[in-house]
Amino acid sequence: MNKVAVVAYGGIKFSRDNIPIESLLLSATKNLFDQNSKLDQKDVDVVLVSTNDNSKYLSAILAELSGIEPKIAHTVESLCNSGTNAAVSAFSYISAGLAEVALVVGADRFDSPGQILQWDNSRGEYKHPIYWASIFTKAYKRKFETTNEELTYVAAKNHRNAKNNPFAFSNKSFSFDELMNSKILTNDLRMSDCSRPCSGGSAILLASENMARKFTDKPVWISGIGQKTMSAGFTKNKNISNMISTQKAAKIAFDMSHLKPDNVDFAEIHDAFTVCEFMALEDLGLVQRGKSAQYVKNLFETNNMKINPRGGLIGSGHPLGATGIAQIIEVVQQLQGTAGKRQINNPSVGLVHNMSAAATSSTVLLLKS
Amino acid sequence: MNKVAVVAYGGIKFSRDNIPIESLLLSATKNLFDQNSKLDQKDVDVVLVSTNDNSKYLSAILAELSGIEPKIAHTVESLCNSGTNAAVSAFSYISAGLAEVALVVGADRFDSPGQILQWDNSRGEYKHPIYWASIFTKAYKRKFETTNEELTYVAAKNHRNAKNNPFAFSNKSFSFDELMNSKILTNDLRMSDCSRPCSGGSAILLASENMARKFTDKPVWISGIGQKTMSAGFTKNKNISNMISTQKAAKIAFDMSHLKPDNVDFAEIHDAFTVCEFMALEDLGLVQRGKSAQYVKNLFETNNMKINPRGGLIGSGHPLGATGIAQIIEVVQQLQGTAGKRQINNPSVGLVHNMSAAATSSTVLLLKS
Numbered sequence: 001m002n003k004v005a006v007v008a009y010g011g012i013k014f015s016r017d018n019i020p021i022e023s024l025l026l027s028a029t030k031n032l033f034d035q036n037s038k039l040d041q042k043d044v045d046v047v048l049v050s051t052n053d054n055s056k057y058l059s060a061i062l063a064e065l066s067g068i069e070p071k072i073a074h075t076v077e078s079l080c081n082s083g084t085n086a087a088v089s090a091f092s093y094i095s096a097g098l099a100e101v102a103l104v105v106g107a108d109r110f111d112s113p114g115q116i117l118q119w120d121n122s123r124g125e126y127k128h129p130i131y132w133a134s135i136f137t138k139a140y141k142r143k144f145e146t147t148n149e150e151l152t153y154v155a156a157k158n159h160r161n162a163k164n165n166p167f168a169f170s171n172k173s174f175s176f177d178e179l180m181n182s183k184i185l186t187n188d189l190r191m192s193d194c195s196r197p198c199s200g201g202s203a204i205l206l207a208s209e210n211m212a213r214k215f216t217d218k219p220v221w222i223s224g225i226g227q228k229t230m231s232a233g234f235t236k237n238k239n240i241s242n243m244i245s246t247q248k249a250a251k252i253a254f255d256m257s258h259l260k261p262d263n264v265d266f267a268e269i270h271d272a273f274t275v276c277e278f279m280a281l282e283d284l285g286l287v288q289r290g291k292s293a294q295y296v297k298n299l300f301e302t303n304n305m306k307i308n309p310r311g312g313l314i315g316s317g318h319p320l321g322a323t324g325i326a327q328i329i330e331v332v333q334q335l336q337g338t339a340g341k342r343q344i345n346n347p348s349v350g351l352v353h354n355m356s357a358a359a360t361s362s363t364v365l366l367l368k369s
Numbered sequence: 370m371n372k373v374a375v376v377a378y379g380g381i382k383f384s385r386d387n388i389p390i391e392s393l394l395l396s397a398t399k400n401l402f403d404q405n406s407k408l409d410q411k412d413v414d415v416v417l418v419s420t421n422d423n424s425k426y427l428s429a430i431l432a433e434l435s436g437i438e439p440k441i442a443h444t445v446e447s448l449c450n451s452g453t454n455a456a457v458s459a460f461s462y463i464s465a466g467l468a469e470v471a472l473v474v475g476a477d478r479f480d481s482p483g484q485i486l487q488w489d490n491s492r493g494e495y496k497h498p499i500y501w502a503s504i505f506t507k508a509y510k511r512k513f514e515t516t517n518e519e520l521t522y523v524a525a526k527n528h529r530n531a532k533n534n535p536f537a538f539s540n541k542s543f544s545f546d547e548l549m550n551s552k553i554l555t556n557d558l559r560m561s562d563c564s565r566p567c568s569g570g571s572a573i574l575l576a577s578e579n580m581a582r583k584f585t586d587k588p589v590w591i592s593g594i595g596q597k598t599m600s601a602g603f604t605k606n607k608n609i610s611n612m613i614s615t616q617k618a619a620k621i622a623f624d625m626s627h628l629k630p631d632n633v634d635f636a637e638i639h640d641a642f643t644v645c646e647f648m649a650l651e652d653l654g655l656v657q658r659g660k661s662a663q664y665v666k667n668l669f670e671t672n673n674m675k676i677n678p679r680g681g682l683i684g685s686g687h688p689l690g691a692t693g694i695a696q697i698i699e700v701v702q703q704l705q706g707t708a709g710k711r712q713i714n715n716p717s718v719g720l721v722h723n724m725s726a727a728a729t730s731s732t733v734l735l736l737k738s
Contacts, residue, residue, distance in 0.1 A: 001465060001466045001467075002465070047598070052425055054423045054482065055487070056421055056446060056448055056482065056483050056487070057446075057447065057448045057486075057601055057725065057726060059447065059598070060447070060598050060600065060601035060725070060726070060729060060730055061601040063598050063600075063601070064600040064601040064602060064605065069597070069598060069599055069600075070597075070598050071595075071596045071597055071598075071618075071621065072454070072457065072596050072598075073447065073596075073598040073730060074445050074446060074447035074451065074454040074455075074458075075444075075445070075446040075447065076443050076444070076445060077425060077426075077443060077444040077446065078426065078428065078429070078442065078443035078444065079425055079426045082443065085441070085443040086443075088441065088467070089443075089458055089461070089462075091465070091467075092458070092461035092462045092464075092465040092467055093458075093461045095461075095465035095466070095467075096370060096371070096460070096461040096464035096465040097370045097464070098370075098457070098460075098461055098464075098594060113423065113425065114425050117426075118424070118425070225467060226440075227440045227441050227442075228438070228439075228440055229416070229428070229429050229432050229438060229439050229440075229441075229442040230438055231429065231432070231433040231438075232426055232429035232430040232432070232433040233433060236433065249440075252440065356426065356429070357426060357429070360429060361429055361442060
């Protein structure tokens, strides 16, 4: 398989602002070009947009606005993991030899239609993600005797990490008590357990081995790719205290890369809700089953940023189509040693976990410097 | 580059029926499975949906409805050439080695939101495709002194071919005079010059060289792929009597396949409007500039089906996300010798031309038996 690297990135600060989808896409792209003087529009063979927005032909619109005339251009949608799906698609175009350089830009608005699971009749009236998250949370808490306080360490850690992420929706400080006492939404979820929809855009540039060093002397290689879709409807889940699609995607990614969970120095985890971070840590093989509460509390108390260094979805916000791309950017910055106050000590392998719709589908990526 | 073949297909009759998008996708998929007893759901690594529908997560929904648990699943959108974009994406996943077998299903409803170019502010009030088609038609007619009668041969030929296509929206016979005297829509377009939106679904199965012969003893290889996006807005077009994106896509596809226009035995052309068939024939290098009117008239008079044997978009209807897939199916049937009354004599190379939004982007595929 021909190697493919992430060689550049760009982003904007996530917000609740009422920004047109085209502007979100263009601003992230402009930031990428502004940071990469060696990149010319003529270099770009592929423009992929990842979004849940209803607008059509956004990849051609972004290409025109950016002065690019790509060979391949289209939108990729798979709800909350649209971003990593688009990145893997770009990887494939390059690895197959149809392209040398691909721009992948994810964006969504705070009012993205991907937030409500309109399509899932099995959910009855309960089409908002907080309902599946409540069921997940209740199941996990029951199985492992987990407390609200333990779940709150996820939020506390991720908000703390987000304070050093210039692209994060909120850089605000929250005390542990503030989070514990945040608004109750369901029997099992408070506001602090939830990631928040917002407007945001994130862009990455992928390149073939042949072209990568034109743009950077520190290419970050995509060495493991795992994806799995189990179903669309939540009620097909056979087990609701873990995420089977994540387990299966992780196995595929680790097999492809010849790496093991022990080799992972840090990870971007899809903490759509606090319980998702616990479940994912275990399904990825990073933490023993049922031990995540202790593990995360320890990370918080020792100021260790290795899980969700940019603040995760809870700290950074969740503009659906941008999230997977923003996760990849964080891994690239960490592996290039440019993560500033968020920098982890000398990492060599980073993991991205991006999922959709109650983990009915998951992507796991392993990136290496 | 690892070889990839089309090994199976399925479809449904296009109609104006009010069918849910999920049912269109599932019916085409079911028809594919029904025709291929060697295909098991477990074989399928990738499920891609091509559509302009606003529904989200359709690939996961189709996978669940079909009993497939794929690795890779997402929607691809690029207006009218969504279908070939999805097919090329599936090609890449397989050729790169991330998958062995990919199901690609395109569908749209008669009321698809992709029919109105909401996003193109440069079009002012003229967001319906008939406005760009009128400008194209006027420009072509002026440059080559083409008459309404000559354009009508496109419609007459394609409606005649469609009569033998069981999936076509209309199998009705039209006299030449009926078409000539159809309702006038703009100064340069009558109803008979236009393809019609409809509800439809089309499915293909792609496989690696390793897996192809499990499903068929006549795999059809995708040997040339060319894609080009020039812009999103029609007003960026520098030349309105031909289609630059089609020229550029054709060059890439012919270069990749080491074939020449003379090697093409038959072609599926994106005749969204009659003039598009003339322009595409010339931009693809199949006919000399300005000679298409005579060429098409001759095809009609000699009952030659080599251009748009299934009836094109004008004869078969145009369910946007399905069209590119339906075009590929026709080429596969012709190359496998199973096109029935539409069968061309012993072809070995077929071409697909699929475009979007006033040919601001085009895909050209070359397929070989």
